[in-house]
Amino acid sequence: MADREDARRSTATRLAVWARRHLTIWITVATTTQAALLAITTMLMQLPGQSDSVITACIGIVLLLAALSVVLPLIGARVERKARTAEELDDKRRYVTTRVLRGSAGELPRLGQLSATDFGVTPTQYTTSGRDPYVPREPDDTQIRDALSAPGPPYPFVLVWGNTKAGKSRITAEAIRAVFPEDTVVLLPASGAALAELALSDKALPSGEGPAVVHLDDITVADLEVLTPAVLDAVARQAVLVATMTAGRRGQILKSGTDSTRVARTALSRAHRDGQGHELVFRPPTDAEREQAEALYPGETFRGSIAETLVGAIELFAKYKAGPDDDPAGCAIVQAAVDCRRAGLTRPVTDAELSRLFALYLPAIRAGVPATPDTFQQGLRTWAAVPVSSQVALLTADTGDGEAGWKALDHIVSADEGARPIHPGLWAELISIVNPSDARAIMYGAENRGEREHAIAAGRKAATSPHLEEAAVSAGYLGILLAGQGEVEASADAFRQAARSQNADRSSMATLQLGIALSNQGKIEAATDAFHQVIHSRNPHTAPLAALVCGKMLEEHGDLDAAQDAYWQAIRSYHPDHAPRAELNLGALLAHAGELSAAGEAFRRVIASNHPDSAPHAALNLGIVLASRGELEAAEQAFRHAIASGHPRHAPPAALGLDQVLALRRGEAPFGATPDGGSEGDEVPPPEGGVPSTSG
Incomplete structure (x- = not known):
């Protein structure tokens, strides 16, 4: 009976949906049928001898059909709307599920x-075993928890960084638990790219009464390079972003100073404590901490950090060092996995990939041992993946965000830095076997290690990603690498691909980079068109810089009127960096044209801006202009202003200028300097995302 009832309901639902989707046909059929029945009923009513019950039944059928002609489409619309909502929810759930480590849309885990x-x-x-009590660590606990507690929105970006096994992940996890309620929604993105997609999509971050928590563990350059200001702003409106990072990786990014890590450096500058984040120093426990740790973990002898002791680091180090003698095959497998991490690959390495790399590494450890499948499996299962007494192994099985694989222990990865070079054959082999998404991470890793050729090879593969935004990010980075190698045409092609990004900031930056590449090819008209496209976008980050760079290019090619117009566009943007630099260049241009009063x-105005680079330079140039006009006292004041700044580039020539002015006032020598615009790296600094300077 129930089955028949369900069947009837299903038939009615299908009919309702059909009526809704074929509304014109339904109305035509229903209207025609009603008209026919109405005509028959009228005829029956006029014929003698017809029973009232027949006529009543006909009228009832007509009325029922009239009601159904309206009700069925309405029911169909409602069913269709519910189905569409369910389908959208399923799409959103699938979209989010593939980008997080736990949960899905609407079902994200609670703290x-x-x-x-x-x-x-x-x-x-x-x-x-579930028996892992936390040993408090002060003052770090308090400082990290205070940072997490900062009010919002915008909510803070809390970064905890330090040496491997200083305890970054554990202290961060405990701080999150201490600050936020247990029902707080937690988003665990699979990567920085996954977070960027979620933050900028309509399938965005969760919202509620309080902030959500977004957690990224062990972030890399690849993660940071997609965390643009727009992404971080979107996250900050709804969630506290918490991340951990190794000190070595952070140091590489900050000291590089190159265009290729500019977005990463900008992202780090958003961290709490004025862009410094919290440094968690690797240290042995204090006496009080050791006493508490030994009470909580009886039988452990704490040497090094608490985290190092609990993972059995000393035992694992000893095993790894003895590997070449004890098990060459297992040691080769571990070294291959370690070097994959060092090369930039953060996901687990699959069996197939490890087996292929194993054949590359084994001869370097022990000649004459055949790299067979049996040798590989034996080295992996009986040595590399066998845990020591702490139940931690050199290689750990990990599903990551996709196919199951193996991940090398952080301790061993850090230990090999500076002690063992990456196998020279790894780069080409690894790039050939990974997918485009992984190639992007390897591109960053190779560039950070000075392997420019391999970085470009990885970048070319990464730019073939079927995901438009991933491909655009990779193409933009590839364009910078190619420009650095002098491959101007290839870099322009890469920037054109990057400019197709759906992210307005990224597209605008790529178009600016394309303009510079075209300028370097001598294609001034095309470059000007690209710069004007960026200027007209009114992007607050790139439009002022595009005007500045365009002005410099036009000035160098003798189009002084157009150059002035471009400089004024940058000046009127009131950008704190680009406006003073544009006015500095404008002043130099006017001075060379003999318009000394306007130049002065x-x-x-540049001096009044107090810009740390341009203001001292402008004071130097003003002194030169005033001295050239014979206003020696005012020139002396300008030179002294530049000297007082202590600027390493502009204070020394200002001192020479002052000496000349003082000599001139004594009648000893003529004055012979001329003002100049900003030098390379001054008036046109590489912007976020990395734009090569056009000056120089």
């Missing part, structure tokens, strides 16, 4: 449902 290992803590015998006014 109380997560363990320490979900926040990146290395699993040990204690975490697997421009330099004075």
Whole structure:
């Protein structure tokens, strides 16, 4: 009976949906049928001898059909709307599920449902048994928790960085638990790119009464390079962003100073404590901490950090060092996995990939041992993946965000830095076997290690990604690398691809980069068109810089009127960096044209801006202009202003200018300097995302 009832309902639903989707046909059929029945009923009513019941039945059928002609489409619309909503929810759930480590859209985990290992803590015998009490660490606990507690929106970006096994992941996890309620929604993105997609999509971050928590463990350059200001702003409106990072990786980014890490450096500058984040120093426990740790973990002898002791680092180090003698095959497998991490690959390495790399590494460890499948499996299962007493192994099985694979212990990765070079054959082999998304991470890793040729090879593969935004990010980075190698035409092609990004900031930056590449090819008209496209976009970050760069290019090619117009566009943007630099260049242009009074006014406005680079330069140039006009006292004041700035580039020539002015006042020598615009790296600094300077 129930089955028949369900069947009737299903038939009615299908009919309703059909009526809704074929409304014109339904109305035509229903209207025609009603008209026919109405005509028959009228005829029957006029014929003698017809029973009232027949006529009543006909009228009832007509009325029922009239009602159904309206009701069925309405029911169909409602069913269709519910189906569409369910389909959209399923799409959103699938979209989010592929970009997070736990949960899906509408079903993201709550803080109380997560363990320490979900926040990146290395699993040990204690975490697997559920007996892993936390040993408090002061003042770090208080400082990190205070940072997490900062009010919003915008909510803070809290970064905890330090040496491997200083305890970054655990102290961060405990701080999150201490600050936020257990029902707080937690987003665990699979990568920085996944977070960027979620933050900028309509399938965005969760919202509620309080902020959500977004957690990224062990972030890399590849993660940071997609965390543009727009992404970080979107996250900050709804969630506290918490991340951990190794000190070595952070140091590489900050000291590089190159165009290729500019977005990463800008992202780091958003971290709490004025862009410094919280440094968690690797240290042995204090006496009080050791006493508490030994009470909580009886039988452990704490040497190094607490985290280092709990993972059995000393035992693992000893095993790894003895590997070439004890098990060459297992050691080759571990070295291959370690070098994959060092090369930039953050996901687990699959069996197939490790087996292929194993054949590359084994001869370097022990000649004459055949790299057979059996040798590989034996080295992996009986040595590399066998845990020591802490239940931690050199290689750990990990599903990551996709296919199951193996991940090398962080301790061993750090230990090999500076002690063992990456196998020279790894780069080409690894690039050939990974997908475009992974190639992007390797591109960053190779560039950070000075492997420019391999970075370009990885970038070319990464730019073939079927995901438009991933391909655009990779193409923009590739364009910078190619420009640095002098491959101007190839870099322009890469920037054209990057400019097709759907992200307005990224597209605008790529178009600016394209303009510079065209300028370097001598295609001034095409370059000007590209710069004007960026200027007309009114992008607050790139439009002022495009006007500045365009002005410099036009000035160098003798189109002084157009150059002045471009400089004024940059000046009127009131951008704190690009406006003073444009006015500095404008002043130099006017001075060379003999308009010394107007030049002097421009330099004075730059000085008033107090820009750390341009203001001292403008004071130097103003002194030169005033001295050339014979206003020696005012020139002396301008030179002294530049000297007082202590600027390493502009203070020394200002001192020489002052000496000349003083000599001139004594009647000893003529004055012979001329003002200039900004030098390379001054008036046209590489912007976020990396734009090569056009000056020089």
